Amino acid sequence: MRAVVTLLRGKRDTAIARGMTDQPNDHARHNEKMRRMKVARDRMQARRTLERGLLIVHTGNGKGKSSSAFGMAIRSIGWGMRVAILQFVKGTWETGERNFFADHPSDLVSFESMGEGFTWDTQDRARDIAAARRGWDRAKELILDPEIDFVILDELNIVLADDTLPSAEALAFLKDRPLTKHICITGRGARPELTEIADLVTEFGEVKHPFNAGFNAQKGVEY
């Protein structure tokens, strides 16, 4: 199965012959090309042998950073892994993801919100700092809990970006993290020191956004 999965990131778009017709000769050429690609891919995959918990970062201004983490959560639950989701900034309002996990309780997942809404709404920095501290103390417990296989720290980047949570302290802890579980950190403006120590970093780039066309935030998509 692994070889197949790896192909997800192959250079398929450029590799496949364009302008192919439905003629049998074209098909034969295509099939032979695919056979050669598979041999090459299998060889590459055979060199990949490492397996350990990954530090994953989702950042950038585009949409999808948190929802992608939730998607990994359900994938992991599907494999029987235990997942803990901790939300740092969202906290006071109703979201689809919170409803979902409330409606689908499972021994395999925990869902907690430590934030008190965005700082625009609270306008109280002392309270933001206290909430971030409570969140981080909880995050450390989850990361050190040997029963948990995947820890999602949603929007942690936001509270690290402006040192609402002291970033040096958090980064030192993450650098020495146990390597037995995956950790995914989301939020725009990831610190370079974090992406430096991460194993997997995706930058979510905004190409087109419905807000700019006058659309409201919509259920299921934005929250």
Place this chain on the structure above:
Amino acid sequence: MRAVVTLLRGKRDTAIARGMTDQPNDHARHNEKMRRMKVARDRMQARRTLERGLLIVHTGNGKGKSSSAFGMAIRSIGWGMRVAILQFVKGTWETGERNFFADHPSDLVSFESMGEGFTWDTQDRARDIAAARRGWDRAKELILDPEIDFVILDELNIVLADDTLPSAEALAFLKDRPLTKHICITGRGARPELTEIADLVTEFGEVKHPFNAGFNAQKGVEY
């Protein structure tokens, strides 16, 4: 709630004063700044009044395109919306997402795989074309079904990129889609004609990937 949600994409990182200390004066300045930002944001939000089904595209070489769509699925289910997930390329192997939806059956979600694995594995273009056609026929049914609120066409971009599925036909249908539901299309190499008609496009950029450091694809993260 809407005003709060909108803030997710505000220019928080650049707006927040850096180098702030824990002194009361700094806090007061910060809080006043946040108050002014909230007024500006609320005003901007008041101008956003449109609401309709969105055509969403997740593309790029980075990780997270499909998992982000699954994350939107659980958000939508959390709001009681009906979701249909159709996978075009993945099909023959076990995935966490498939296991999850099999283990958590719900009236609100359907999960179908139309693919027969990647073309590297089948090495049979005629079979790929037939599978893509069956998938597209099913996709049209789901999009036209008035009971369904959100349709996810996972990896559709892949079969459009090389016309395994005739792209002109699919794009014409999507252009005239019913505007009563969201549609999310994933996969690298999205056609420009598709991003042109889409409402929300995110480019998933690969900044750092564990494959490049010799790691295998891992459960929960990659599949």
